[in-house]
Amino acid sequence: MTGRRSFPEESAVGVGGFVREDTPTAEVDRREAVMASLTGTVRELIDATIRTTVDDDEVHRIRDGLAALVARLRTAQLPGPAGIRYNAELRSWNWGNAVMGAANAIAPPLRVQHDSSVCHADVVLGAAYEGPPGLVHGGVSAMLLDHIMGEAASAMRRTAFTGTLTMRYRRGTPLGPLHLEASIVREEGRKIFVAGSISDAGGATVEADGVFIQPVGTPAGGGR
């Protein structure tokens, strides 16, 4: 996540596992780029593993080589998941996030753009996201919509957790290039109602409605 000056609001710290660190922004940016380069290669590894047809002996050799690399990464590890970290400049980073984490090869990743009233993202989903043959797994669609709708609800200025997410799968979502959108429909106190969709070149394949809730202790309406 890129930093915005008022996020996370102080009252949200501790609610969602935010961790304050003194790492300067330039160092965060540098390390994020380094990790993203590793993650991109691991993402390639996932796709290559799914689609490989090399023989059994080669699979075993590759497994042993990868096990040695895993052992090297394990020589210095965080004690648990990455959480959401932020520094004094409120530059925040959550490199383990399942949808957009810079160090998470499972994340497509989704890069969400914030326009005035709409969040949108373009993404290409490959073999790792397949459910029905050639189509995106329904849970992956829900995960991506949960994230972009959550970003729309938070507007990167307040914390909002998913309360209820309702999906309508109108037709199969093909693997390949997809467009996602999300926007706030209305707000009632701590509840933020959001609509979202996934589209291919032929229009919407999935539509969703969600209720996102600001946890107690965070300012209703946000704190910019």
Ligand SMILES: CCCCCCCCCCCCCCCC(=O)SCCNC(=O)CCNC(=O)[C@H](O)C(C)(C)COP(=O)(O)OP(=O)(O)OC[C@H]1O[C@@H](n2cnc3c(N)ncnc32)[C@H](O)[C@@H]1OP(=O)(O)O
């Ligand atoms: C990990 C993310 C960190 C976020 C950092 C921000 C980062 C920004 C950008 C990133 C974007 C990420 C987007 C991912 C978003 C997730 O994936 S979040 C993970 C999935 N969601 C969760 O784990 C949430 C688990 N649930 C909870 O923590 C609590 O149940 C909630 C949702 C905070 C609500 O608890 P509460 O504040 O005690 O609620 P409560 O006082 O009982 O009710 C308040 C109102 O909400 C209503 N309500 C309560 N629960 C629900 C519900 N489930 N459905 C509908 N309405 C409800 C009540 O009826 C009540 O309405 P009114 O009576 O006021 O009209």
